[in-house]
Amino acid sequence: MQRRYRTIADLKQHESALAIAVTDPALAGKLTAMGVLPGTLIELVRPAPFGNAFYIKVDGIRLALREEEAACILLEL
Amino acid sequence: MSDSGKPLKIALLGNPNSGKSTVFNQLTGLRQKTGNFPGVTVDVKEGRLRFPSGLEARLIDLPGTYSLYPTSSDEKIVTAVLTNPADPFYPDALVYIADVTHLDKHMLLFTQLLDLGLPLLLALNMSDSAAEQGIKVNTARLVAQFRIPVISISGRTGENIQKLLHELEKLIRNEPDASAGSEMVFYPLREQEKQVVDAVRHNLPIGNAYCALLLAHHHGWLPFLKKQERETLSAIVETKDFQSLRAQVDETLDRYDRFTPIVRKTIQQPFVSGGTATDHIDAVLTHRLFGPLIFFGVMLMVFMAIFFGYDTTGGWVENATGVLVDAVGNNMTDNWFSSLLVKGVLPGLQGVLVFVPQIALLFLLISILEEVGYMARAVFIFDKTMRRFGMNGRSIVALIGGGACAVPAIMGTRTISNWKERLITVMVTPFISCSARIPVYLVLIPVALPLSTWWTKALIFGGMYFFGLGAALGAAYVFKKILRTSDPSFLALELPEYRMPHWKNVWLTVWEKVKAFVAGAGKIIFMISIALWILGNSGPEGALDNAESRVRTEMSGSLTPEELNDRVAAKRLEASYAGIIGKGIEPAIRPLGYDWKIGIALLSSFAAREVFNGTMYTIYSLESVGAREEVEASNQRPFERYGRLRRQMTDDRFENGDRVYTLATGISLLVFYALAMQCMSTLAVVRRETGNWKWPIFQFLFMSGLAYFFAWLVYTLLPKV
Ligand SMILES: Nc1nc2c(ncn2[C@@H]2O[C@H](COP(=O)(O)OP(=O)(O)OP(=O)(O)O)[C@@H](O)[C@H]2O)c(=O)[nH]1
Numbered sequence: 001m002q003r004r005y006r007t008i009a010d011l012k013q014h015e016s017a018l019a020i021a022v023t024d025p026a027l028a029g030k031l032t033a034m035g036v037l038p039g040t041l042i043e044l045v046r047p048a049p050f051g052n053a054f055y056i057k058v059d060g061i062r063l064a065l066r067e068e069e070a071a072c073i074l075l076e077l
Numbered sequence: 078m079s080d081s082g083k084p085l086k087i088a089l090l091g092n093p094n095s096g097k098s099t100v101f102n103q104l105t106g107l108r109q110k111t112g113n114f115p116g117v118t119v120d121v122k123e124g125r126l127r128f129p130s131g132l133e134a135r136l137i138d139l140p141g142t143y144s145l146y147p148t149s150s151d152e153k154i155v156t157a158v159l160t161n162p163a164d165p166f167y168p169d170a171l172v173y174i175a176d177v178t179h180l181d182k183h184m185l186l187f188t189q190l191l192d193l194g195l196p197l198l199l200a201l202n203m204s205d206s207a208a209e210q211g212i213k214v215n216t217a218r219l220v221a222q223f224r225i226p227v228i229s230i231s232g233r234t235g236e237n238i239q240k241l242l243h244e245l246e247k248l249i250r251n252e253p254d255a256s257a258g259s260e261m262v263f264y265p266l267r268e269q270e271k272q273v274v275d276a277v278r279h280n281l282p283i284g285n286a287y288c289a290l291l292l293a294h295h296h297g298w299l300p301f302l303k304k305q306e307r308e309t310l311s312a313i314v315e316t317k318d319f320q321s322l323r324a325q326v327d328e329t330l331d332r333y334d335r336f337t338p339i340v341r342k343t344i345q346q347p348f349v350s351g352g353t354a355t356d357h358i359d360a361v362l363t364h365r366l367f368g369p370l371i372f373f374g375v376m377l378m379v380f381m382a383i384f385f386g387y388d389t390t391g392g393w394v395e396n397a398t399g400v401l402v403d404a405v406g407n408n409m410t411d412n413w414f415s416s417l418l419v420k421g422v423l424p425g426l427q428g429v430l431v432f433v434p435q436i437a438l439l440f441l442l443i444s445i446l447e448e449v450g451y452m453a454r455a456v457f458i459f460d461k462t463m464r465r466f467g468m469n470g471r472s473i474v475a476l477i478g479g480g481a482c483a484v485p486a487i488m489g490t491r492t493i494s495n496w497k498e499r500l501i502t503v504m505v506t507p508f509i510s511c512s513a514r515i516p517v518y519l520v521l522i523p524v525a526l527p528l529s530t531w532w533t534k535a536l537i538f539g540g541m542y543f544f545g546l547g548a549a550l551g552a553a554y555v556f557k558k559i560l561r562t563s564d565p566s567f568l569a570l571e572l573p574e575y576r577m578p579h580w581k582n583v584w585l586t587v588w589e590k591v592k593a594f595v596a597g598a599g600k601i602i603f604m605i606s607i608a609l610w611i612l613g614n615s616g617p618e619g620a621l622d623n624a625e626s627r628v629r630t631e632m633s634g635s636l637t638p639e640e641l642n643d644r645v646a647a648k649r650l651e652a653s654y655a656g657i658i659g660k661g662i663e664p665a666i667r668p669l670g671y672d673w674k675i676g677i678a679l680l681s682s683f684a685a686r687e688v689f690n691g692t693m694y695t696i697y698s699l700e701s702v703g704a705r706e707e708v709e710a711s712n713q714r715p716f717e718r719y720g721r722l723r724r725q726m727t728d729d730r731f732e733n734g735d736r737v738y739t740l741a742t743g744i745s746l747l748v749f750y751a752l753a754m755q756c757m758s759t760l761a762v763v764r765r766e767t768g769n770w771k772w773p774i775f776q777f778l779f780m781s782g783l784a785y786f787f788a789w790l791v792y793t794l795l796p797k798v
Binding site for chain 1: 365567569
């Protein structure tokens, strides 16, 4: 089946996409409080030097997220 | 409100990086202290506020958090204080600090506080940056919307800080009307939430609706709830089938939907294209290759600065205290009191003061790294590495800080929300070579390798840091395999914009940490020196005098008067209680290559390792800080200092005539001091941070056991030359 969304891991460096949902309820509380909301534009700035984390930009805010944290943010195709 | 006579309490709140600490420093300056937080065992900063009218209040700096739904233990403090009117820090009024350049992200907690119904003032911080970026703010609109005072301020330039005080005083002088503050003013409760709130208010004496809702959300961990209250809340949550996590997210999103349009109408932001300075800097500092390289370069520079800094400042302090000791020694008649002062108290004092420049320099460099925003990048880069060792990226901040002093470094681990990651960080941070180990290394390295070149010694000194780091990571890896937890683990970290350091913040941090060190470790070192002096100068009835007269009759004639005095002092020490204790443990430490004198130093070092040098001076009966030697010493390079102490040590022999300080003994001692848990302050802080004595006792045993084993191993393997 074709996926109807992407995640940050699918973005190329400096590519942006609109967030449509934040799934995992435990992480969603934290991420939404930090400003990662459905409807915001998310840019992948760069992956971490040793991998496993991403440097992203959301509405002018810069965040470091782990792969698992990033994975629960669903992005528009 | 101020009738009760007790000073009013005002709490500062805000998101991380809102500039809260900066505003706190502006408002209180040096009138601040870090107090112990009862119950939760956490420190909050408190300062005194003086209003223009002369009225005084207590200003409480609560940890930065994004919302009242916390994940880490420092964020939990905020919720625990604000939902408990009986809490000693429960405020009479709140000041909310928001970064006006990111107002759309800083309003969530603000609207939650609005609903809590406490008198609230909104301070829009960073007005200087806003002006620079051409951001226009319509504060009148916010005032009209929320019906609370709103002020644009700058923590950096001090703009409007007086006005803030003025408005705050007006706010707290206002008598609130009794009905205000119990219902939600911003967020309309959903049907289910309403039912939960009603049930909570029906069963518990809670006035405010949002407070009731928060109790329902957090009844599992809020520390002040009684068992029965917890059960009541738990029953309510169950019968209403209240899904806390889901409700939190829904509430958060709903709040955003409500305040985002308000912020849009308040803020006018010019469109900016292209990257900002921070983007350009991060392209290098978080670069896949340059990022880690620059990090190691920065660390290398920090520790080089420490090493060479010690070179200069260590000499100054020794000179200054040496002059003091000479002055005291020459101007006082020779009695027990002057002896206590010159041989007990002052060396102890020197033991404390020698570190002050070191500690200050390290904290200065570390707080600059934090203040400019670099630490968050280090966390980002090394999260993966740290996780491999069972820790969190945030642990790197503790490990770096541990190079100065483990105590504040361990307190800083509160930002780690996962219990296991935090515990491992707390357990291994003391392996990092702290500044208290520097003078010990500087004495022992040349004793172990008297003939090597300066550079070899410097390399070994640097190697000690790697050894400590290796021990920390190795132990962490073992803990990772053993410990289990189901706590969620987060990185989710905001990377703040790079800013020039605000020097007032930096100086205040350094001042506060140095003060805490001198007061905390200082007290212990001071007491140990006195205890040691007493033990070294008393013994079983007549034993000391007998020892003295025996030496005098046996040795008279064969020694110069000075040598004779040294010999007498040594024999007296051997006969004293300290000597008896040392001899008592000698069998246990003989396998590591140590004699009873080292035994005494080891024992006293368990309170604080920096006592080592002072103890050695006392044991070898030198006026430890005699100005004569130390003036000469100040012109010497690090490994040439402590010359007389080292000469005495090198000449020392076991009963059977073998030299005590061989290569094997020297390295064995170095290893022991690198690994052993010899710091009561650290154990006390671990007790506070982990909540019981189990962990500090375990930490003490495993670190010291490891130290014993490795010291024995190197002593056995290395040549005794
Ligand atoms: N330009 C500008 N910078 C500010 C202002 N207030 C604070 N800063 C800077 O913002 C950064 C964060 O300030 P802090 O006071 O440490 O922020 P905080 O909210 O206490 O953050 P945490 O310590 O992470 O909780 C520092 O680099 C400050 O120098 C301000 O009014 N204007």
